[in-house]
Amino acid sequence: MNYTDLANPGVFDQPMYIPGKPLNAVAKEYGLKIDSIDKLASNENPFGPSPNALRSLSNALDSVHLYPDGSCTELKEVIANQFSLNSENIIVGNGSNEIIELLGHVFLKPGLDVVVGSYSFIVYRLVARLFGANVIDVPMDDFKHDLRAMLKAITPNTRLVFVASPNNPTGMANHPSEIIEFIESMPEHVILCFDEAYAEYLEELPNLVPYILEGKNIICFRTFSKIYGLGGLRIGYGYGDSDLIALLNRVRQPFNVNSLSQVAAISALSDSDFLNHCKKANDLGRKQLVEGLNRLGLKVYGGSANFVFAQVGQGQKLFKKLQAKGIIIRPLDSYGLPEYIRITIGTETQNDRFLKILEKEMDS
Numbered sequence: 267m268n269y270t271d272l273a274n275p276g277v278f279d280q281p282m283y284i285p286g287k288p289l290n291a292v293a294k295e296y297g298l299k300i301d302s303i304d305k306l307a308s309n310e311n312p313f314g315p316s317p318n319a320l321r322s323l324s325n326a327l328d329s330v331h332l333y334p335d336g337s338c339t340e341l342k343e344v345i346a347n348q349f350s351l352n353s354e355n356i357i358v359g360n361g362s363n364e365i366i367e368l369l370g371h372v373f374l375k376p377g378l379d380v381v382v383g384s385y386s387f388i389v390y391r392l393v394a395r396l397f398g399a400n401v402i403d404v405p406m407d408d409f410k411h412d413l414r415a416m417l418k419a420i421t422p423n424t425r426l427v428f429v430a431s432p433n434n435p436t437g438m439a440n441h442p443s444e445i446i447e448f449i450e451s452m453p454e455h456v457i458l459c460f461d462e463a464y465a466e467y468l469e470e471l472p473n474l475v476p477y478i479l480e481g482k483n484i485i486c487f488r489t490f491s492k493i494y495g496l497g498g499l500r501i502g503y504g505y506g507d508s509d510l511i512a513l514l515n516r517v518r519q520p521f522n523v524n525s526l527s528q529v530a531a532i533s534a535l536s537d538s539d540f541l542n543h544c545k546k547a548n549d550l551g552r553k554q555l556v557e558g559l560n561r562l563g564l565k566v567y568g569g570s571a572n573f574v575f576a577q578v579g580q581g582q583k584l585f586k587k588l589q590a591k592g593i594i595i596r597p598l599d600s601y602g603l604p605e606y607i608r609i610t611i612g613t614e615t616q617n618d619r620f621l622k623i624l625e626k627e628m629d630s
Contacts (some may be wrong), residue, residue, distance in 0.1 A: 268565040270281040270536075276396075276398060279416070280392075281395060282464060283389065283438065283446075283601070284393075284595060289305060290301055290621075291591075292407070292589060292594065294392055298592050303592045303593075304592060304594070304612060304616045305610050306595050306609050306610040306611075306616065306620060307451065307459060307596040307608075308443070309464075309492060309573050309610050310491070310497050310610065311492065311497075311544060312611070312612040312613045313543070313544055313547065314495050315530070315539040316496070316530075316533065317540060319494070319529075319533045319534040319537065321445060321475055322529045322532070323529055323530050324528055324532035326526055326529040327526075330525060330526065332525065333526050335525070335528060336521045336522075338358040338528055341523075341531055342533055344536075345503055345505070348535065351475065351479075351505060353481075354512070355508050355513060356503060356504070357505075357506075357511050357514050358502070358503045358522075358523050358528075359487075359502050359518075359522060360437075360464050360523060361491065361501060361502045362461070362487040362502030363491060363516070364522065365487050366390065366428075366459070366487070367396070368518055369426060369485070370392070370396060370512070370575040371392040371476065372395060372462050373425045373426060374393075374398070374426065375397035375399065375556045376397075376398070376399070376426070376486055377398075377399075377400075378399045378402070378423050378425045379399060379421060379423045380401055380424070381402045381404060381419050381424055381427040381428070382403060382404070382414070383406050383410075383428075383433065384406050385433070385435065385603060386406075386428060386430060387433075387434045387435075388600060388601065390459075400421050404416045406438075409433070409436035409575065410431075410436065410438030410440055411429050411431070411440055412428070413440060413445070413448040413466060416428075416429070416448070417451055424456050424479070425455070426456070426457050427457070427459065427461050428459045428461065429458065431460070431461075431472075432464075432467070432570040432571040433570055434541040435603075436567060436569065436572065436629075437570060437573055437576060437608075438567065439570040440569075442470055442471065442472035445460070445528075447547075449484065452482070452483070455486065457510070458483060458484045459485055459487070460474060460484060460485070461487060462486050463489045463491075463492055464492060464493075464503075464572065465488060465494040465572050466492070467492075467493065467545060467548060467572055468570055469570075470595055472527065473558065474486055474490070475505075478505070478507055482507075484506055485507075485510055486504065487504040487505075488502060488503055489502040489533060490574060493544050493572070494534040494535075495544075496530055496531065496534060499524075499526060501527040501531050547613075547614075548572050548611050550614070551612065551614065552569075552611050552627060553615070554618070554620070555568075555574050555611060555617050555620075558621040559574070559576050559621070562628060564576050564578055572610060573609060573610045573611055574608075574609050574611065575608055575609075576606065577604060578606065581599065581604055581605060581606070581607045582597045582599055584597070586629065588620075588623060588624065590603070591627070593620050593624075595608065595609050595610075595620075596608040
């Protein structure tokens with residue numbers, strides 16, 4: 267029997283997320299040493315993990331034979347305190363991606379709609395398609411969400427609206443007043459899924475907690491994979507109305523977050539010195555990259571996150587040329603942006619090397 271004869275029909279139409287090659291594969295393909303490769307593709311923290319988190323991880327290693335706390339009790343309390351919420355308002359996931367999928371389990375099915383921005387995080391679409399929902403793409407306004415247009419795209423069949431600020435992969439953020447205006451105009455049958463993966467890099471954040479406490483249909487989610495430097499541990503969280511969180515917990519797998527991730531996240535949240543250092547360095551690195559790319563005559567969007575977004579012509583071609591030199595950036599063909607690339611803001615040395623190699627490749 268062929269397995270395809272047994273599979274659900276929708277499986278064959280489901281698009282896949284294609285990650286970049288691992289460093290060891292790139293090193294082998296191009297005859298490079300791994301430590302000579304600068305990975306500026308996945309918006310990881312170039313300064314590594316929080317030192318506090320590393321110390322906690324080391325101390326927790328002798329307990330990995332035990333199952334983790336399936337409710338993430340301590341971590342939820344720490345997160346709740348940061349937002350002046352209760353633990354019942356918090357859900358922790360295997361990365362914020364898992365929380366996006368849990369929303370699909372609870373709220374999506376064939377015939378319902380999900381509204382997204384045209385150049386938004388691809389996982390929103392993948393999850394919608396996974397559950398048979400329709401994806402309603404709304405054109406962006408200068409690479410940021412056009413929230414008024416998204417509001418007009420909502421129909422009685424709409425269940426979820428995804429908004430990321432700053433947006434990935436373009437880096438553009440909506441002003442807090444725009445987001446508040448959208449929330450106050452949002453119909454009751456729609457849930458705003460507000461992605462704050464890069465919130466720690468923003469100067470001005472919308473505070474959606476009062477709206478959550480009012481009972482507005484909002485869930486916000488964040489990640490420890492970016493500024494906290496814990497991408498390899500796959501941990502993120504969401505906060506929203508306790509009734510909404512309770513529904514998500516009904517479809518969450520038991521022990522979905524491992525014990526090391528929980529320990530590291532708790533310590534990372536307390537490491538304000540590391541957080542401040544990374545943000546300041548990121549601001550300087552953004553300026554360095556934007557000025558350097560502008561000098562090369564490229565149109566560049568500095569954005570508000572830990573990456574920049576630039577128009578370079580043939581993004582895929584440039585990606586391959588840079589990868590052969592040990593610089594990995596992100597081409598954006600899969601987002602319908604073949605002329606653009608996304609470059610993670612690295613250390614000062616990494617940024618400088620990238621700009622020098624880019625200049626040579628553009629001249630060749």
